[in-house]
Amino acid sequence: MAFLEVRELTLDYSTPRGPLRAVDSVSFSMEKSGTGLGLIGETGSGKSSLVMALARILSRNVSRYSGEVFLDGKEIMGLSNDAYRRSVRWKQISVVFQGSMNGFNPVMKIGKQLTERMLLEPGADRNGASEKVLGLLKDVGLSPEVFDRYPHELSGGMKQRVAIAMALCLDPRLMILDEPTSALDVSVQAQIMNLLKKLKWELGISMIFVTHDIALASEISDDLGVMYAGQLREFGSAEDVMLRSADPYTRDLLASIPRLHGGVGPKFVSGMAPDPIDRPAGCRFRERCSLAFERCVEDPPLRPVGGGAVGGAPAGSSHVARCWLVGAGSAS
Ligand SMILES: Nc1ncnc2c1ncn2[C@@H]1O[C@H](COP(=O)(O)OP(=O)(O)OP(=O)(O)O)[C@@H](O)[C@H]1O
Numbered sequence: 001m002a003f004l005e006v007r008e009l010t011l012d013y014s015t016p017r018g019p020l021r022a023v024d025s026v027s028f029s030m031e032k033s034g035t036g037l038g039l040i041g042e043t044g045s046g047k048s049s050l051v052m053a054l055a056r057i058l059s060r061n062v063s064r065y066s067g068e069v070f071l072d073g074k075e076i077m078g079l080s081n082d083a084y085r086r087s088v089r090w091k092q093i094s095v096v097f098q099g100s101m102n103g104f105n106p107v108m109k110i111g112k113q114l115t116e117r118m119l120l121e122p123g124a125d126r127n128g129a130s131e132k133v134l135g136l137l138k139d140v141g142l143s144p145e146v147f148d149r150y151p152h153e154l155s156g157g158m159k160q161r162v163a164i165a166m167a168l169c170l171d172p173r174l175m176i177l178d179e180p181t182s183a184l185d186v187s188v189q190a191q192i193m194n195l196l197k198k199l200k201w202e203l204g205i206s207m208i209f210v211t212h213d214i215a216l217a218s219e220i221s222d223d224l225g226v227m228y229a230g231q232l233r234e235f236g237s238a239e240d241v242m243l244r245s246a247d248p249y250t251r252d253l254l255a256s257i258p259r260l261h262g263g264v265g266p267k268f269v270s271g272m273a274p275d276p277i278d279r280p281a282g283c284r285f286r287e288r289c290s291l292a293f294e295r296c297v298e299d300p301p302l303r304p305v306g307g308g309a310v311g312g313a314p315a316g317s318s319h320v321a322r323c324w325l326v327g328a329g330s331a332s
């Protein structure tokens, strides 16, 4: 049984121009707990919508939210909002995003804010909760004095550490991190990445890490998923996706990473993703793909890289990609 299995997750927003499908029938799994999944892809590809759908943090204009999500074999999409809040949010799945560090109550001390979160657990007592908060502050590399400070007395990096401590309060199984370091300068970013690696290693917590930065994603990810125009384009072990990518979009994305050595400059993916409200039929990368051919007017399913069954393979720990050339020799 997979630790997390996502089946056909779909999310639409209602917009003045019509429905916008931000997440289009996305299926994948994280086979083992304690592992990291990196989600990469260019802006607007649906990364945040996908993880917010998993954490059921939905904006008001969501007009369709469907699919199945199994956490340790238990389906959680079918739970009522109340049941989800009681049994899943923060307890099983917690979220840290770029803005988390600015989401604290400015007039409440940090220790009290964390303690209040702890007290969401039935049976938790205030003294025990305070003790646990002090332990958590230590886990995230903060001194006990932070307990008595107000948010404005902390640097951005310290606040993001508190946001991570907040996400850990109720011992979740899965922590979702959406661009958690992109508002921080590079040295603080490196410290937070080291902290996340330590937490993954020491607490065995599973992570889904969303970023534009492929190098950052590869630091923490056992598996990588590549999103494009609402679809999963490629999924596999970080090694397979980084070193043996099979999808032309993933390859172009990887080629856009600047390299210090080798004398090869970055090659940016030219053109733009299709209008999300009026996507043309066929492969969504077709207009930008240098390998496009006649068949690309049909939408390719995810297929196992290196051959296998044709037609809609779900992305698990195996390597799959969404391109008609996969399995045909020239792209894989
Ligand atoms: N509340 C909303 N209402 C309408 N459209 C939305 C809403 N939120 C996101 N979108 C649209 O959904 C699509 C996916 O957006 P999303 O924010 O999930 O992408 P992303 O991959 O996280 O992008 P980024 O890397 O910039 O954070 C985009 O076309 C975006 O404009």
Ligand code: SF4
Binding pocket: 247, 248, 249, 283, 284, 285, 286, 287, 289, 290, 291, 292, 293, 295, 296, 300, 322, 323, 324, 325
């Ligand atoms: S299916 Fe066609 S257009 Fe799409 S990535 Fe593959 S070759 Fe390019």
Ligand SMILES: [Mg+2]
Binding pocket: 047, 048, 049, 178
């Ligand atoms: Mg986003």
